[in-house]
Amino acid sequence: MKILLFDIDGTLLLTGGAGLRAMNRAFVHLYGIEEKFSGKNLAGRTDTSIFRDAAEECGFPYDADSLEEFKEEYFTVLPEELNQPARDKRLMPGVQELLTALTARDGVYLGLLTGNWQRSSYIKLAAFGLDHVFPFGAFSDDSEIRPDLLPYAIRRFQLKYDRKPEPRDIFIIGDTPSDIQCAKPHGAVSVAVAAAHYKEKDLRPFQPDHILADFTDLDAALRILG
Numbered sequence: 001m002k003i004l005l006f007d008i009d010g011t012l013l014l015t016g017g018a019g020l021r022a023m024n025r026a027f028v029h030l031y032g033i034e035e036k037f038s039g040k041n042l043a044g045r046t047d048t049s050i051f052r053d054a055a056e057e058c059g060f061p062y063d064a065d066s067l068e069e070f071k072e073e074y075f076t077v078l079p080e081e082l083n084q085p086a087r088d089k090r091l092m093p094g095v096q097e098l099l100t101a102l103t104a105r106d107g108v109y110l111g112l113l114t115g116n117w118q119r120s121s122y123i124k125l126a127a128f129g130l131d132h133v134f135p136f137g138a139f140s141d142d143s144e145i146r147p148d149l150l151p152y153a154i155r156r157f158q159l160k161y162d163r164k165p166e167p168r169d170i171f172i173i174g175d176t177p178s179d180i181q182c183a184k185p186h187g188a189v190s191v192a193v194a195a196a197h198y199k200e201k202d203l204r205p206f207q208p209d210h211i212l213a214d215f216t217d218l219d220a221a222l223r224i225l226g
């Protein structure tokens with residue numbers, strides 16, 4: 001049995017800045033402050049922690065109500081931004097072929113472990129026709145602390161499939177140091193993919209169990225994940 005928990009941004013796809021633009025639009029709509037999230041390194045962060053920092057920096061209350069209000073606004077504008085043409089809006093190289101191969105394998109279960117909220121995860125995936133590929137996962141709604149997300153994904157896996165995995169059956173696939181660090185405390189296998197914001201030399205010091213330049217070498221990817 002293998003449980004593959006994929007990160008979204010920079011691992012499966014790039015939104016061409018749609019996520020950032022939608023966050024900026026939601027923030028300006030609610031608080032009147034432009035470009036709040038521009039120029040920050042948000043890769044690997046959870047969306048809840050990104051919003052919390054922004055609200056606190058500006059002296060606005062951060063609580064359940066303000067978070068829900070921001071999420072609703074973000075979910076409203078995100079599909080519009082995803083419809084905008086953008087140079088960097090695409091699936092990451094090899095993703096389509098990899099997912100097709102993996103979904104055909106017995107004993108391989110595909111899920112998500114992402115800093116996106118659940119609704120925006122599936123909005124982003126739907127823009128690329130991938131929203132039906134990942135029937136369970138853990139999201140920023142569960143915790144704003146990324147390493148705390150894994151148990152949520154596993155609980156949902158167990159509820160859905162009634163199987164109990166060992167830690168080394170669980171693979172966390174992502175493009176940032178945060179993805180690697182989120183596997184370690186749980187004894188899960190980390191698979192770093194250096195196809196987006198971080199290069200192999202940037203990811204190697206965090207000691208992932210495996211490192212791939214991208215998914216274009218399907219055989220190499222399947223030797224680890226298949």
Ligand SMILES: [Mg+2]
Pocket residue numbers: 007008009010011043044174175176
């Ligand atoms: Mg990522």
